[in-house]
Each structure stands twice: as structure tokens, then as C-alpha cells.
Amino acid sequence: EAGVTQFPSHSVIEKGQTVTLRCDPISGHDNLYWYRRVMGKEIKFLLHFVKESKQDESGMPNNRFLAERTGGTYSTLKVQPAELEDSGVYFCASSQASTGARMNTEAFFGQGTRLTVV
Amino acid sequence: GDSVTQMEGPVTLSEEAFLTINCTYTATGYPSLFWYVQYPGEGLQLLLKATKADDKGSNKGFEATYRKETTSFHLEKGSVQVSDSAVYFCALLNNQGGKLIFGQGTELSVKP
Numbered sequence: 222e223a224g225v226t227q228f229p230s231h232s233v234i235e236k237g238q239t240v241t242l243r244c245d246p247i248s249g250h251d252n253l254y255w256y257r258r259v260m261g262k263e264i265k266f267l268l269h270f271v272k273e274s275k276q277d278e279s280g281m282p283n284n285r286f287l288a289e290r291t292g293g294t295y296s297t298l299k300v301q302p303a304e305l306e307d308s309g310v311y312f313c314a315s316s317q318a319s320t321g322a323r324m325n326t327e328a329f330f331g332q333g334t335r336l337t338v339v
Numbered sequence: 340g341d342s343v344t345q346m347e348g349p350v351t352l353s354e355e356a357f358l359t360i361n362c363t364y365t366a367t368g369y370p371s372l373f374w375y376v377q378y379p380g381e382g383l384q385l386l387l388k389a390t391k392a393d394d395k396g397s398n399k400g401f402e403a404t405y406r407k408e409t410t411s412f413h414l415e416k417g418s419v420q421v422s423d424s425a426v427y428f429c430a431l432l433n434n435q436g437g438k439l440i441f442g443q444g445t446e447l448s449v450k451p
Contacts, residue, residue, distance in 0.1 A: 256439075256441075261443070263343070263441045263443040263444065264383075264428060264444070266439065266440070312382070314439075316437070328439065329385075330383035332380075332382035
């Protein structure tokens, strides 16, 4: 079974340009998450999809970031225009639908996209 | 809000040395606790987890015990190998949502 796949693995862009990151979750996983790690710091939550709906986007830094999840399958994260502080590693994770009140199903992570804005 | 604090790295050890990476947390409710590992060039992998107080998670020789009284989930291994060189992240999952709260990561380097 294929794991979570992210494209591209690396991206170097100039300040002011646009970049789109893609995440293909494990087939059948309703939950999809985006996280980001800025150099040497903690991995921070960006947003959470349940199928095609945004469940929680409280971690999105600003309106330069736009996430979509077409048909509840793959997801894209677009940064437009990119700024220097957007550099970091962007992780995607997916998990099965939660049962009951306790959401503790295991999240599977992709290898991440390393974004460098110069 | 909820938070995780783990010891800063990098940590450098000789092969077969004992490893401890400290992790403490602040959370409302009763979170589940996790250790994730990122090997060079790879994605995050779940190493072990514990879902309630006094539970011990274990995998690949690593162990961590959920201590509610000290709000800690320290990672230990009795004898590290060169192949354990990686970045280790402590994390919690609260029961108010599905997002993981991570610590800043601890880089471990094991020398032969």
C-alpha cells in the first residue's frame, strides 16, 4: 500500500513567486493535515481537512497561504506570493476517520517538501 | 494552550551508550503522547505512543512512560546504535481536535 506522497521534494523559488505543494494521502483516509517546520524549530500545525472540508485552519499563517482538497482526495497548498519567512519543510499527514469522541487514530506522514525562498 | 517542550540538541553519543531525551507537556484534558522519528532523507515515522497515564510505549528498543504527575514522556534506550541517528520529536494529541502538537525536535548523532 502506498504511503503519503508529497511533491515536489524540494523547491527553490524567489521571493514574490508562487509555489504549489501537493499531497496525496493514503487511499481511504478522510483526515488530511498540513504541518510546517521552520529551521530548527517545532513542527507547527497549519490546517486539517476532513474529506473536502476544512475542519480547522487555525494554524494558517496569513492569507498568502491557500489550501484545497479536491473531491476529498489529494490536497494542494499554494503560497502566493512567497516571502523569505515561508522557507521550511512542509509535511502532510493523513489518518483514517475517527470513531467516537477520541480522535487518536495514527497519522501517517509524507517525506515533506523542503521549500527555500531566496 | 497546549505545548510540548523537549531537550535541545544536538545530542552526540557513542554506540552502545544509554539515551534519554526529555519531554514535558502542558495540556488540558487527557492527551495521547507520541514520539516520532525522522531518519535522514525520510519522512516522519511514529516510533511509539501512549494513550493514558502510566502506559509505556515501546518499539525498536526505545521506551517512554506516560507520567501524568510530572507531565512527562521521556524517551529512553539502553544501547543506541549508529542507525538510531535521526531527529526525534515528542508530540501530543488532545481530545479536542485531530492536530498534533510537537516539540522542537532533538537531533541525535551516534558515533561508532
